[in-house]
Amino acid sequence: MEPDGLKPIRRSGRNTSRGLGLVPTLYYHYRRFRKHLAILLAVIGPGIIVMVADNDAGGITTYMVTGAQYRYSFIWIAILLWPVAYVCQEMTVRLGAITKRGFAEAIFDAFGTFWGWFSLADLTITDLLTIVTEFVGMTVALSIFGVPPWITVIIVIAFIMAILLNGRYWTWEKIVLALCAVNLVYVPAVFFVHPDLGAILHTGLIPGFPYGFTSPVLFLIMANVGTTIAPWMIFFQQSSVVDKGLKEKHIPYARLDTAIGAVFTVAVAIVLIIIASYFFGGTGVNVPDAGTAARLIHDVNPFLGSLLVIGLFDAGLLGAIAVSLASTWSVGEVFGWAHSLNDRMGQARWFNLFRLTIMVIAGLVVLIPRAPLGLITLFVQVIAVTLLPATLVFLILLLNQEELVGKYRNSRFQNATSGVIVGTILVLSTLFGIGTLFPHLFGG
Amino acid sequence: MTSIFGKLVARVREINHRYREPKVKLTKWTRAILLTLRLYLFFLVGILVYAFILHVR
Numbered sequence: 001m002e003p004d005g006l007k008p009i010r011r012s013g014r015n016t017s018r019g020l021g022l023v024p025t026l027y028y029h030y031r032r033f034r035k036h037l038a039i040l041l042a043v044i045g046p047g048i049i050v051m052v053a054d055n056d057a058g059g060i061t062t063y064m065v066t067g068a069q070y071r072y073s074f075i076w077i078a079i080l081l082w083p084v085a086y087v088c089q090e091m092t093v094r095l096g097a098i099t100k101r102g103f104a105e106a107i108f109d110a111f112g113t114f115w116g117w118f119s120l121a122d123l124t125i126t127d128l129l130t131i132v133t134e135f136v137g138m139t140v141a142l143s144i145f146g147v148p149p150w151i152t153v154i155i156v157i158a159f160i161m162a163i164l165l166n167g168r169y170w171t172w173e174k175i176v177l178a179l180c181a182v183n184l185v186y187v188p189a190v191f192f193v194h195p196d197l198g199a200i201l202h203t204g205l206i207p208g209f210p211y212g213f214t215s216p217v218l219f220l221i222m223a224n225v226g227t228t229i230a231p232w233m234i235f236f237q238q239s240s241v242v243d244k245g246l247k248e249k250h251i252p253y254a255r256l257d258t259a260i261g262a263v264f265t266v267a268v269a270i271v272l273i274i275i276a277s278y279f280f281g282g283t284g285v286n287v288p289d290a291g292t293a294a295r296l297i298h299d300v301n302p303f304l305g306s307l308l309v310i311g312l313f314d315a316g317l318l319g320a321i322a323v324s325l326a327s328t329w330s331v332g333e334v335f336g337w338a339h340s341l342n343d344r345m346g347q348a349r350w351f352n353l354f355r356l357t358i359m360v361i362a363g364l365v366v367l368i369p370r371a372p373l374g375l376i377t378l379f380v381q382v383i384a385v386t387l388l389p390a391t392l393v394f395l396i397l398l399l400n401q402e403e404l405v406g407k408y409r410n411s412r413f414q415n416a417t418s419g420v421i422v423g424t425i426l427v428l429s430t431l432f433g434i435g436t437l438f439p440h441l442f443g444g
Numbered sequence: 445m446t447s448i449f450g451k452l453v454a455r456v457r458e459i460n461h462r463y464r465e466p467k468v469k470l471t472k473w474t475r476a477i478l479l480t481l482r483l484y485l486f487f488l489v490g491i492l493v494y495a496f497i498l499h500v501r
Binding site: 398 | 464
């Protein structure tokens, strides 16, 4: 059943306000605007969720470290990553809305079982390890408030499963969008640190390398790019578009949804760089991760520190929700299980059992004393790199199949743009993966 | 348990059968890209194994 907000605007093919007076014309445009706004509000969701969830616990660590080590110098990179994120995710919108199938199923169908199984297995392993890092972020954040890790793990798993109980995609989406709004808690936090706008404009927005183009700088740039686009995002947004029931006529609105989400991602990244720069820039304090940064800021300024702790917990929660769904949707599609969020728990029991299993394993790993969490973080980065090239290249190849996507196939300009972006991401992510395995290559 | 495992194996076989033939239009470019991707993947896996061996030593 199609929700009311997704009913199409009836097009008459002519401007019906022509020949009317000023007031009726204004009223006509007002009504038109209201209809478009209503559809946009109904369509909004997958793009914002995927983009905000991209600023997960790992992403926040990357931005904090960037600000702490290089102050405002790399704000321009965060801004440049806006079109990168948008171009990659916009393609999933078209593919999902036209083919009505998830990305995993599309890979199996188009490229055969070798690439299908490889993508599915790599995605599941990467997602499982990524959820471990999300749990690490959440447990560290709440431990600052004195909450023991095991309580955090139980509450988080119970919450993530409970928001599916209703058996309606729309309910789930509204709850997750509310969590996305909480993620913007960082934005007001920036006003408490009274950033030097002149310095931000002068050193942050003008591309350059005031600290030199050294190996550690290159490594940090690669980390920023790597955290902006990840394989799970492609799988998640396409499945989300399909599950929500978006159609061809909703593509313009879904594109806007994705663009707005990308703006949120970049805004949060910039704010975190500014906050980290204010507290740690030039102090020589070692900030290895976001949890340490939040703890240190909490000691100096409890109010601001509390905002950061809430933001870090929320980021981990959003990441765990989205990343776990990316692989569960994909496995469900390929195995033919009932895999819609509109299905009740009992109907989609394999889908829910698989998701619960992933969450429980990830939660247990975090609770194991002296678990090799550093090694797990390293593996997440490396394994994600093995999947990213195939994912992005398949996306472009599929968007060039006219028989598959019809008039929504990539234009020459789109191919050129996405080709350059994907090529750059591939080079940087490969170097990042190699640099993670052999740190001495980048002065680590 | 055996029954669940058996069903899973049967489902995997069914999936392999269903997606046996790639449906993408295999132009020269597509073939070249897929071959490059395979080589790139083997290169990455090779590096991963090499790093693992170094780590174990």
